[in-house]
Amino acid sequence: MGHSQAEKAQNRERILAAAAREVRERGLEAVSVGTLMKSVGLTHGGFYGHFENREALLAEALERALLEGEAKVGAGGAPSSFPDIVRGYLSGKHRDSRDSGCAVAALASDVARADAAPREIMTEHVETFFETVSRSLGGDEERAILAVSAMVGALMLSRVVADPSRSDAILTVVRDQLAGLGAS
Amino acid sequence: MGHSQAEKAQNRERILAAAAREVRERGLEAVSVGTLMKSVGLTHGGFYGHFENREALLAEALERALLEGEAKVGAGGAPSSFPDIVRGYLSGKHRDSRDSGCAVAALASDVARADAAPREIMTEHVETFFETVSRSLGGDEERAILAVSAMVGALMLSRVVADPSRSDAILTVVRDQLAGLGAS
DNA sequence: TGTACATCAGTGAACGCGCGTTCACTGATGTAC
């Protein structure tokens, strides 16, 4: 074995990263301590040296997943243009990479029925999403709220719809119409 | 006891109705055979006289939930006007009654990660939703897809956001802007 | 209408299984001298 302090921090990070992926891929409730630890090459007992319990891990993993999703939309970093945001968000690539994409779209219905803790975490990031898009629209918050609602809704619907060309159509149609929203 | 054939049909109906509610309230995976049967006053063993297994029940419950949600939007029945659909869908009442409201908004992220069977069931109802709204917009399918995406997205976000006045704002802002979409 | 019997809806004990969590233990790490 190797159990140095540096490795402990590294292992915690790997557990959290795996959980942030798993949570978007399979949902908050589907993450199991045993399976998660096995996926990073450890045994289940060690989990409690890193997190107080499963619920605490889920809260951190949700936060992490939301941050990762945000990074792609360009929150915090260099400001993205509205058309760039919409194009990236409503792309086939984003639709097909649930485990690394926007956690709001991946987990909104899970969080809607969760306790206060996850709802508050996601609430904060929904507001950040509004602000990022609002900034790209010259500060028009109302149009930003409409655009975010449409983007999140369209992405989720495109992931539900079984027929690939129909799924593509949802993305394209909403993308094109939102582009007009940025122009007017 | 009373075990007539008429009562059997009635019990099946009660199980299904309870499941259609439960599925929207707690998600597809959270429905347990034992708890469900207890909630309609029966014991778990009897379940298998009504459904082949849990998965078969979930498929039927999803279909039922989607039909119930559609009935409120006026699919099939008398045609609703676009403003009426939007007003009803993006209302505080709808947001607060997850267990009897639109099953697309309640279960989209669950179904997005489910097997082919639930995805195909929901796909059909998403298309129906598009058609209903399209009809209310004089046959403009593209605007209907945008409107449905925005309605589903906004309802989900309003259920995530913890602060009630902020949650109301999402509904109101999207509702007002979609109204403009129907007019132009 | 009354009796005898087959049917079958629902019961509840039992099954194997995976879950979250605890804890005595192991052995490498890191420190004190």
Place this chain on the structure above:
DNA sequence: TGTACATCAGTGAACGCGCGTTCACTGATGTAC
């Protein structure tokens, strides 16, 4: 630098629990005569 020892990251058996599903059984229902 080398030795002795405390620390502590990770292991894996064990716990109680709820799950989906099966099945022998019970007793009311419904039917044949």
